[in-house]
Amino acid sequence: MSTVDRATAAARLRGIPGPGAGRGASERTPDWGRVALQLTASPHIKAPDSTERIMWTVVASLLPVVLAAGWYFGVSAWLVIGTATVGAVGTERLLSGGAAVRDGSAAITGILLGLTLPAGMPLWMALLGGVFGIAFGKLLFGGLGQNVFNPALVGRAFLQAAFPVAITTWPAPRQGFLAQVGDTFALPLMSPAVDVTTTATPLAEMKFEGTTTALNDLVLGSTAGSLGETAGILILLGGAYLALRNYLDWRIPVGILGTVALLSAALNLVDPAFPDPLFMIFSGGLLLGAVYMATDMVTSPVTRAGAWIFAAGIGFLVVLIRVWGGLPEGVMYAILLMNAMVPFIDRATQPRVFGTVRGREGA
Amino acid sequence: MNELIWILISAMVVNNFTLALFLGLCPFLGVSGRVATALRMGAANIFVMVITSLAAWFLNSYVLADAPYLRIISFIVVIASLVQIVEMAIKKLSPALFRELGIFLPLITTNCAILGLAIFQTNRGYGLAEGLFFAVGAGLGVTLALVLMASIRERIELSDVPALARNMGLVLILAGTLSLAFTGFAGLFSS
Amino acid sequence: MRATTPTEDLLRGIWRENPVLIQLLGLCPALAVTNTVANGIAMGLATTFVLMGSSLLVSLLSDYIPKEVRISAYILIIATFVTLVDLILAAVVPDIHKALGAFIALIVVNCMILGRQEAFASRRPVGRALLDAAGTSAGFMIALLLMSGFRELLGNGSLLGVDVMGPGFEPWIIMILPAGGFFMLGFILLALAWWQGRAQPPVKPRRWPNGVTTTTHANAAPRERDKVVA
Amino acid sequence: MFKPPSLVQLPGVRGMAARPGFRHGVHPPDAKELSRARTIRRMPFPAEVVLPLRQHTGKPARPLVKPGDRVERGDKIAAADGFVSVPIHASAAGVVKSIGWWPHADGTMAEAIRIQVARFSAQLPRPRMVPHWEGLTPAQVVAAVQEAGVVGLGGAAFPAHVKLQPPPDCPIEFLLVNGAECEPYLTSDHRVMVEYAERVWFGVRIMMHALGVPRCVVGVEKNKPDAIEALRAAAPTGLDVRVEALTVKYPQGAEKMLIHAVTGREVPSGKLPMHVGTVVQNVGSIAAIAEVFETGMPLVERIVSVTGPAIKDPQNLIVPVGTKLRDVLDYCGGLTEDVAEIVFGGPMMGIAQPDLDAPLIKGTSGVVALTKAQARPRTVHPCIQCARCLDACPVFLNPSKLGRLAQAGRYEEMAKHHLADCMLCGSCSYVCPSSIPLSQMFALAKAAERRRKEQAA
Amino acid sequence: MQPLLILSSAAILGGVGLTFGVLIAAANRKLRVWEDPRIDAVNDMLPGANCGACGFAGCRAFAEATITGQVAPAVCTVMGPDERQDVAAFLGVDAGQANKRVARLLCAGGSDVAVQKATYRGLASCAAAVAVSGGGKGCAWGCVGLADCAVVCDFDAITMNEHDLPVVDPEKCTACNDCVEACPLGLFTLMPMDQHLLVQCRNLLHGEDATDVCAVACNACGRCVQDAAPGLIEMRTNLAVIDYSKIELENAAAIARCPTGAITWLDGMQFAEEPAAPAGSEAR
Amino acid sequence: MSTQPVPGNGPGVAEVQSWRLVTTLAVAGMLAGLLIVLVFQWAHPRILDHQERAVTAAVDVVLSAPERTERYFVVDGQLRAEAPEGSDTLRLERVFLGFDASDAPIGYAVRGGEAGFQDIITVLFGYHPARDEVLGMLVLDNKETPGLGDKIVKDTAFVAAFQGVRAPIQGVKARAGSGAETEVDMITGATISSRAVIDIINHRIEALGPILKRHLETRVAGSGAST
Ligand SMILES: Cc1cc2nc3c(=O)[nH]c(=O)nc-3n(C[C@H](O)[C@H](O)[C@H](O)COP(=O)(O)O)c2cc1C
Ligand SMILES: Cc1cc2nc3c(=O)[nH]c(=O)nc-3n(C[C@H](O)[C@H](O)[C@H](O)COP(=O)(O)O)c2cc1C
Ligand SMILES: Cc1cc2nc3c(=O)[nH]c(=O)nc-3n(C[C@H](O)[C@H](O)[C@H](O)COP(=O)(O)O)c2cc1C
Ligand SMILES: Cc1cc2nc3c(=O)[nH]c(=O)nc-3n(C[C@H](O)[C@H](O)[C@H](O)CO)c2cc1C
Ligand code: SF4
Ligand code: SF4
Ligand code: SF4
Ligand code: SF4
Ligand code: FES
16 A cells, blocks of 8 residues: 555646656656657668568469469369468468468468369369368468478368369360369369369379370470469479579479489489489479479478478489379478478588587587 | 388388377377487387387297287287386496486387287288388387477477467377378388 | 275266376277277277276286286286287177277277276275276277267268268268378367367466567557657 | 688688678668768767766776866766776866766666766867877786777777787787778768778777787778778888778678688687687777877767768767767757657667667767668568578577577577577578567577576576 | 197296296396385475475475475475375475565556656567667666566466556465566565565656656655654665564554655555555554 | 485385296286187187188179189199198188089189288189189278278279179279270279289289189099099
């Protein structure tokens, strides 16, 4: 208890016209009323790049790929991508609020997830993939920046394991813009009807028939495959732009593609039955994965040495799974597996601190 | 030799005990909080698995040839007793090593992965060498899963994990995702 | 140890200390054989038999077992019951025996069973030990039913083999894969945490010394003392 | 090119030839054009100067005067308290008003001597003995420098005489003069080099004499070509001195980076420049030392850049130590409407001021006023592991990891990740796209670790 | 029935049991290591808060200390009286006595009565704010109100009131000292509940210099020094300082003439919403 | 933590007598062994019975319910009715020859196993060597992905396709075949498992075909002679 009522004391303080004025004996002349100064810790200036800017730039760089997907597979491509994005962004909005959506990362997740799906995928599955990827691949870890696995790939891996048939039903490209390339509008939880024109992907043909596809077709994208994987040139261009702006680490795509090229060249030399490097690079989701998915900074190592190891690991696993594994394509698994290794790689490749000798503490 | 290597790789990644066969999950969830601990647990696991493989081979070849129905009970009793003795020996001979590895030994004894190893080895009719490669592969696989999980959990510890995921829920989702990622190895070298 | 009432002994294992959902013990069977309800039930029954039987024996014999060979002796007892179950199942219901595979044998090392012997049966009279075993088994069974129910429903569209989701249903195959087992248990644990957290008021953020809130530059706004600069 | 033999040969340094830069670092816009071309002017005396007793690293000075005393400009009013301490001199003639609490340039309250400046009495220093440096022993030079109250003017205000007395087990090979001035906006060192090149060389001569070293290198960033030219033109013949043009990069002026840039040597973690055979001194400090031996004047004024987009009339001023921020701002035409923050020092490492009554002290190298647009609050996102901070950190730490640890309050673990090597340069915070206040968290962690160690001791 | 089979089975398992019985028995003889089982038992009974209020490195260390008789169980202030009794009974010792102390704040300058010079933006932590030029509070000694203390308190004893001052709930406070260590300004002190007089200010300014920055600051007017029992309060560096070694001399007269309310008579909670009428306040 | 070596200075810890350890385990072991073997005595015939019935049922399926079957062991490239002395009957490969009501041989039931997608797939199939025709197929054991690879068991169209198909079988993509009588449509989404089944059959036929052909000829000739 005290002798002075706080309210009275406060009133006395405020009753003075303008803080600082007419305060009798005080020798200081505070002008707290004149300048509203702000206090922040140093540094007091800041580089212009922000997380939002990075993320939305990535979204923008993906738009050509999305457009190309429409050109190859018709309007259902956009429907699939759009639905996956709605699933991802909607979940983020619902569970962590509007501010979290504004940073743009959920939009990337949705678009990239969409780009890894086949054109005829029922929309409810695409939606479910987006929801699962964001909810259990990202938000459960605490949201942006905290996740261990690439959320888009978590969503896709979930779909692949849950609906393996639907996700390996590849419509042929260029069937006409409005063509019905799959049971896009299958009712939620219901099986898609399967009477659509499908083709094998170049990798499936390689694995199951032992035939390769002409490089021309691969580069131009006139092959079956997921929505984003056929537009190789656009992906490379987008990646180059992002790398120039330092929005992605060039070491990762270079490392992955380099490892794949090296390994497959070596195998191809030993036995020409193994696919050649260019086929390996331009087929399947390797380009999309190497340029846009492995480079997700959240789920890739922070150190430079780590980035090389990570990239080499992905390249190796891709070749391993494609050549000796049971599945025709391994990019998604390779990236997820290496995502799991990232915390360990980061631990093992801490930079040498200035003025110390590597391996020894202190100097 | 190829065959042996295949056994090893298969037990390590393709049919990973933890992530594909659901063996030894309790310690997998319990001791995967720190990388250092996980490594030691993994080492202890490899050690016990090798002992188990040897013991199972010996029992199968010399004691149980005519009484297969006594397998489960003999395996487990022998393993448990052996491990208990080894544990005591380590505790006595090298307290430092005991602190590093020993405390995990009892945890491992009562662990599905160990008995599972003995049973699978028997069912598949592995000989001594095959059994050893199988044990080492399985042990390495368990270690791999443990270390991956531990390094991930160490990282997660520094994240803003939502309150409801603070119990093991998130860890199980993680294990599920890891398990999904490991399906990428399915069918490896089988075609 | 704190004294408990018989009811407590029975109920504890069912919910408050549910072996799978709370203590995370006995996970291997809980995940491995719960892809169909039938398997789940069979595993639950087999485990119940083993747990009840060994609790009974351990409780009876604990005074005669020297501490040094405690674990070996308990394991011996458990393994005997497991072998019996194994043989009986193989003789009576060979299909289920085949579906459960090695996991019958692995009941021996189900951490939950040995845990109950160590923690309870060896220190308590027979009646209480049986009550505890019954409770724990029931808890285990509940968890198995939960897991297998959801997994079979989503993964196969059926329950106990009976089609319930209609003919057009697209099964979520992941649910009967290993990953689905992990996910399903994860979902259940998350749901439990959500349920428990719902009842309590939200805990205040505890971020110091475990953490400094960093969402601030903007966050400082509510604390802005405009009154002093106005 | 001058290559001193390496004392500490670190593997990983690759016996590196000197190169005019260091690895990592950042490139903030240097914004020096605001005041770069303004010649140094002397500011008139304010009505009152406030001289805090703590203006240097080390123990605060002990007051020698009491309220009511008359003091002349240059009189010693507070004495050094120990070796790592320097005296304080009256920066204006007048009457001691009081000795008590007053806002300090570091934002807190501190004890200060306030002098009511006598408007009409002589403000020229009393004629005093000018020590003739060539006749002095190094020890006498050191004593004179301490007595003149000279501290490092590069920012840390470390007593200059301490550096002039390296322990015998650390042989010094050369003097390194820090003319990098890598902080954006600041131009005071720049102007000193352009306008007082002769004085700088004179100071160098004295320092070399005191240290007994045969060589001297002056490091200047390439964005000050006129300074490099002026120094080279005025370079004394017969001395082994050299002006090195350095890459323009922050924090080129940090002594470890500077040494690395000039010699390729790395100062070992936890060690000082003298352990790699050099002493680093700021050009301003060198000029101040020169003044001691030119005019006998102790350190009572310093050259300050008053600049920034929120200052109406940016200037380079000679300011009496203890002048209040308010008076300096008034002299520079005042603040613009959109001022948000006033910083003592540069914008990268400077200290924001809450109070216009705070005095400029010996270590205040600049006053920078920033606008609302620059200091606008930014949303802090979680770390997205973009690794920019790793690429920025000049001492190769992992700020991202350190930041996560700091957020979790795991300070002891941070120490294992070399928190102690962080020099709080702010490069990591500057580049972080998520606007995480990394260096602030590190400062906090360092303070907590220090406290923990003290408690443990 | 095949007697041979039955016999051989029994023999096999009997043999296995025998072999390992022998091995374990041998190992047990040669290799056993002993540790006091009571440590675990006591450790199980302790609250497990590992708060360190007892002065030991965690509960287990405290358990060891109680067993060796170094400390009485009551030194753990977190345990309830029943649990304390349990531990004491288990070890057959006396539970001991502990005087209830609580954390008291040496500042009353909430945002309603104290001036803010500038707006701090940055980490929402007192330590961080204080490191940035003192956090912008007019009084350099006063509480900056960003709740470091409330966050460290493991017992939820501290809540921030609407004027951004921490309020300690004496019921919940265990005097663990965490808040004392956490406050960058050293504003907390642990005080026995049965002492009432407190100068809740640390401002070293004099007169209006002090009251200009905070209406409830101690302005060193000296009235309390005169009114209190001689020698109980002393004016040191512009601050009234109570000599707690003479605290038994305290009475509420000391606060009667304080012009700012800096000196206060505590009974229960500090900054209670409704100030309880203190004994002797009628004397005013 | 205070850890200190005994002997016996811990309060309340008495020295355990070693013989008690030994006897406890030995006696417990013996009792357990007894109990188990008793139950085993009861269960064993039943288990064997189940196994036998399972084999018969499987042969029934792939040979379309033969009237009776004969069992042969494959030894040194020959079919023998009796296993050679001292060999492990469980490890030898067995084939079954089925006869219809008119006692004409229907074909052989042959077992084979190879790696599928996850693990080994074991298949029993009926085969008529003279006509080079597969009579039916049954997957005995597989660990293929439920819902995907296990369609090799559950997909009735796939299973039915093996009745009457000519060996060597060719697996073709669903609806992509030319209608040739050697073609079997593989299961979409389980190509690997389907191919494994086909491969197993082809490989077994490759290995055993000539042997069976010879045996059938001699058997028919022999029985003809005997009739
Ligand atoms: C405790 C201590 C002792 C120091 N001793 C010396 C010294 O003997 N010689 C020297 O050249 N510098 C010495 N320094 C000064 C540092 O090298 C450095 O110049 C000073 O801290 C200011 O550095 P900055 O402006 O880069 O922050 C010392 C610094 C500290 C904190
Ligand atoms: C990040 C950082 C940047 C610095 N930049 C400069 C600078 O630009 N100019 C400078 O003279 N000193 C700078 N310093 C201080 C120097 O490290 C060093 O202390 C100073 O040059 C020593 O000279 P002094 O004692 O005469 O001040 C910087 C220090 C740090 C930590
Ligand atoms: C989780 C998972 C499990 C799979 N299991 C099997 C399987 O059991 N059998 C199989 O043949 N293919 C399996 N696959 C392989 C793919 O479905 C593969 O694409 C398919 O075999 C190729 O067949 P298609 O050419 O008809 O698309 C599995 C794939 C995944 C992702
Ligand atoms: C270059 C780049 C690549 C990205 N790739 C992905 C991706 O593959 N999948 C994804 O979900 N988010 C991606 N993001 C967005 C974001 O980093 C991601 O959602 C985080 O993992 C969420 O914490 C990417 C962002 C950038 C800048
Ligand atoms: S503040 Fe520290 S961690 Fe950040 S860049 Fe500078 S030295 Fe590195
Ligand atoms: S710069 Fe910021 S966001 Fe990027 S890694 Fe460093 S702390 Fe994380
Ligand atoms: S932190 Fe302070 S208020 Fe909380 S219990 Fe400890 S002493 Fe009491
Ligand atoms: S008492 Fe100290 S720690 Fe608590 S809010 Fe005030 S300044 Fe912060
Ligand atoms: S049940 Fe616990 S490890 Fe398998």
